[in-house]
Amino acid sequence: MAAPRPTGRSRPTLLLLVAAALTLLTLQFRGFTPLDSFQQGMRDLLDPVRSVSEGAARPVRSAWLGVFDYDDLRDRTERLEKELARMRGRQLSSEADRELLMRLMGEVGIDYTTLDTVVVRILGTPPGNFSSHTIEVDKGLDDGLSEGMAVVTGAGLVGRLEVVDRSRSIVRLATHPAFRVGVRLVGSQDEGLARGAGASGHLVIDAGIRLDVEVAVGEVVVTSGGRSRFPADIPVGRVLDPDEGADQDREILVEPAASLEHLSFLNVVLDPRRDDAGPLERG
């Protein structure tokens, strides 16, 4: 080493720093507000710089995708063209389908399409390598968003707002292992608690559904509402595996209704009931 190198007694310093880190972690998990405010302030401070950087990088990223992901883009375009053709074919029957859907939703009391929402654009993954099952969107406190709000698409529940800064937010997807949501099986009207199943891309109802309840494959699952942080009757998904052979702990596998791939825009539900979140959904 060319430069002089300081020496020192590291053990007391290290112990002090580790203790300080553990104290901060404890305070954060106990909801010590100044720490959240400090973190949010730092991110808000960097937000203009990030916006400029993203704007400057966009042409480069587009060129990179055009050169190295050309096949992927072509496949996606072909898929969208097929989808468009299929939708044109269905256009004639769509009105009838819509009437039927509205009637069915009315019969089971589902009216989630009437909720007030804010449209947000997906920016990508949040900074760092801790971004599995989370995405960043382009609106925040300034647009009336706050932590815990439900995030949906036309197909159903996507997740909830986990971190909300002034002009950006982080969405925890429904597949995140720490995601919890109160759900209701539309067929049996039984209510339970679902959690994200992580990498499998599913949800698992692992509490609240009795062993003797008959659950059909394909049965629709919606949010239960009540004391839940989410408004009632938002479609969550369909039952993939009812786990009928379970002896003690029943785990019903649910396929999410909303596809989380190739999304560009989402809706954040502005619902005042989120403040009355049930304790099991927190965290």
Place this chain on the structure above:
Amino acid sequence: MTGRLRVVAVLLTAMTVQVTVLEELRIDGVSVELLLLVSVLAGFHGGPDRGALVAFCAGLLHDSITATPMGLHALVYAPLAVATSHLEIRLARSTRLILAAGLAVAMAVGVFTTMLAGGLFGLHEVEVASLARTAVVASLMSVPVAVPTSRAVRWAVTRGLPVDVDVRGSGVEPRG
């Protein structure tokens, strides 16, 4: 510029570069952990005491920008800086290749341990294979940016230090 100001300047610059340029340069969804790199190099150049302090501050900044619980990165970075400072003594006469390999290993250990700690706190699922892949990619991506970062960190943590003569030994012993 005093030593503390130099450290603050390097940390703030690293944080800004982390959330701007390096966030755009992802390979397989993995980005460079520049603040971890600064922590490792602070231990390497600055010794255990100063390295641990710089690493602790770098960890707190990292927690702020990634919206992870405050103290999570600091909990890993500070011990890692101390461990790297001990490694520096063993690698004092090593070639650049061995130093680069040592740096990559330290980075991989840092990323893996941080993500493991995050998993224990419920931030994400703990899949060892996935964590290992992320750690390896992030550490390899760090090597190209290590040279300029190393110069900046060395400038921040060692410039202006007085040099003592070790009267008990035969060499020159610097003092922090």
